[in-house]
Amino acid sequence: MIPSTILETYHPNLKTFSKDAIIFNETEMPRYYYQLKSGKVKMFNLTENGKVFTQGFFEKNTSFGEPPLFGSFPYPASAMCLEDCEVYVLEKKVFLNLLKAHPDVHLKFTKLLCNRMLYKAKIMKELSIHPPEHRILTLLHHLKDSANTEGLFEVKLTRQQISDLTGLRVETVIRAIKQLEKTKKLILKQRKVYI
Amino acid sequence: MIPSTILETYHPNLKTFSKDAIIFNETEMPRYYYQLKSGKVKMFNLTENGKVFTQGFFEKNTSFGEPPLFGSFPYPASAMCLEDCEVYVLEKKVFLNLLKAHPDVHLKFTKLLCNRMLYKAKIMKELSIHPPEHRILTLLHHLKDSANTEGLFEVKLTRQQISDLTGLRVETVIRAIKQLEKTKKLILKQRKVYI
DNA sequence: ATATTTGTATGATTTGAATCATAAAATAAC
DNA sequence: GTTATTTTATGATTCAAATCATACAAATAT
The missing domain is CATH 2.60.120.10 (Jelly Rolls)
Incomplete structure (x- = not known):
């Protein structure tokens, strides 16, 4: 810029x-x-x-x-x-x-x-060797980092957008996010994702 | 440089x-x-x-x-x-x-x-939306292009190295290469790959 | 010349994500 | 306020690549 x-x-x-x-x-x-x-x-x-x-x-x-x-x-x-x-x-x-x-x-x-x-180097590694949950988590953390905000970060992407960014299917994204919530890797509140 | x-x-x-x-x-x-x-x-x-x-x-x-x-x-x-x-x-x-x-x-x-x-942008797209055969072919073409040589190009990578570059398993690489030969996308001579 | 290691090959089985089908919530449009 | 559209959700099924198991060929070392 x-x-x-x-x-x-x-x-x-x-x-x-x-x-x-x-x-x-x-x-x-x-x-x-x-x-x-x-x-x-x-x-x-x-x-x-x-x-x-x-x-x-x-x-x-x-x-x-x-x-x-x-x-x-x-x-x-x-x-x-x-x-x-x-x-x-x-x-x-x-x-x-x-x-x-x-x-x-x-x-x-x-x-x-x-x-x-x-x-890009990071994402390439993710795409090739890590499973869906890990891939999504890396993406969300990257978004949080580049937003550079304090505390809890709200992900303002639809499941479809996450799908387009990770190359996974929407259904897979939805299931992975649920699983990530269970393992306390993120927070789900009224369908919104926080990390 | x-x-x-x-x-x-x-x-x-x-x-x-x-x-x-x-x-x-x-x-x-x-x-x-x-x-x-x-x-x-x-x-x-x-x-x-x-x-x-x-x-x-x-x-x-x-x-x-x-x-x-x-x-x-x-x-x-x-x-x-x-x-x-x-x-x-x-x-x-x-x-x-x-x-x-x-x-x-x-x-x-x-x-x-x-x-x-x-x-990297090109490879990311490949990794996420294209099947193995396409991924391997893109890699090989990229190698050929960057070698900038005339005519047939000999790929000097082992199947394992191709595996490491594409995130696919060795067996998958071997099978995909055979398939690519059948569809005339590359040439196999004494186990060496030419493109 | 033979042994060892590395690379290639292939069949059988498993598995995890894509796909298919369908529906309920939430938003937007009228 | 009702209808239409988009987003989220979930179960059932399929399928392609990973994994497993082995073997053979080729290159390297001894």
């Missing part, structure tokens, strides 16, 4: 997208840097048979879809608005110039990418 | 590790930048019950284990030498100073990280 003081000097385009709008599609070539001013965005893959795999969520004041800007690769996933969104848009070339001119921003940026990388 | 002309001016320590040596361990805090001069390194996770998940392989002239240098996170995986290795070692602080002093190196570095990121 680029601080607004710096971003503004590069005259970004402020675009609005309504709920469910697609900002970019998988396999499309990247042309812009996107920074979310308001709203919520989901990055996801869609398969032949209509299955969804969610790579991640992005909240306001974060950028998304940057990695392919640095290579000559298409987007590895699609971005969809979960709410109405306002997005700062910067041309790829302008964005790369900005980084060159602001080494401190570039470094912060690298840090961000590295954190996401570490998260 | 830092060009040797630049790297040398920072007086890196050239360390040698023998086959099977551990360069760093999962959960350890990162203190150094590592760049492989010769040999081969594997990044992996080990689970409670002795299962292995391989995050990736690193050949000579590549750096590894950089992401945690940018945060205050421990290594998400361990690094082991698959052969005798020579490794350039630079202190974290020196490495970060180098990047600050050489924006072009920093940018190339970001590109590298982004490419790895895209690969």
Whole structure:
């Protein structure tokens, strides 16, 4: 995320997208840097048979879809608005110039990418070697950690969304959550999950 | 990877590790930048019950284990030498100073990280929504692509290594490969896999 | 040249998550 | 306030990959 003081000097385009709008599609070539001013965005893959795999969520004041800007690769996933969104848009070339001119921003940026990388490495391990309950628990703890809140954390995802994030079926998620409650790994209150 | 002309001016320590040596361990805090001069390194996770998940392989002239240098996170995986290795070692602080002093190196570095990121995103999708055969095929194609060779590519991995990279059992890998041969997705000659 | 270890192969069985079927709660829409 | 839709819930069944058990081939060591 680029601080607004710096971003503004590069005259970004402020675009609005309504709920469910697609900002970019998988396999499309990247042309812009996107920074979310308001709203919520989901990055996801869609398969032949209509299955969804969610790579991640992005909240306001974060950028998304940057990695392919640095290579000559298409987007590895699609971005969809979960709410109405306002997005700062910067041309790829302008964005790369900005980084060159602001080494401190570039470094912060690298840090961000590295954190996401570490998260992906963690999730990959989970996906391949751990059973459903463990996978869900890791996801929930990650959400809690990145929310950085005190005390009990309310998970604001539906079972289906957890399903899309973990690659498990909804029924499996529901059963695993019940089991996790029994073993006191989380708290269930009026169907809401707390951790 | 830092060009040797630049790297040398920072007086890196050239360390040698023998086959099977551990360069760093999962959960350890990162203190150094590592760049492989010769040999081969594997990044992996080990689970409670002795299962292995391989995050990736690193050949000579590549750096590894950089992401945690940018945060205050421990290594998400361990690094082991698959052969005798020579490794350039630079202190974290020196490495970060180098990047600050050489924006072009920093940018190339970001590109590298982004490419790895895209690969991880791809693999995550595979792991979660695609069946074994597809998973193996994607891995093999990725290996071929990154080898960047002409024509038929020989996969120099054992079935067990493919197992560790895909999170599938050896027997499953063997059976899937046979099936992939039948459907002409790859070529099997004297037990060697070509693609 | 033979023994040992490592890698490949295959059949039989088990198991755990996906799938199928169906319904009740909770929310949103009208 | 009623209807429609989405989310949560649960039991029954299926199925594909893991596991188990063994054996054979190939590479390495002695």
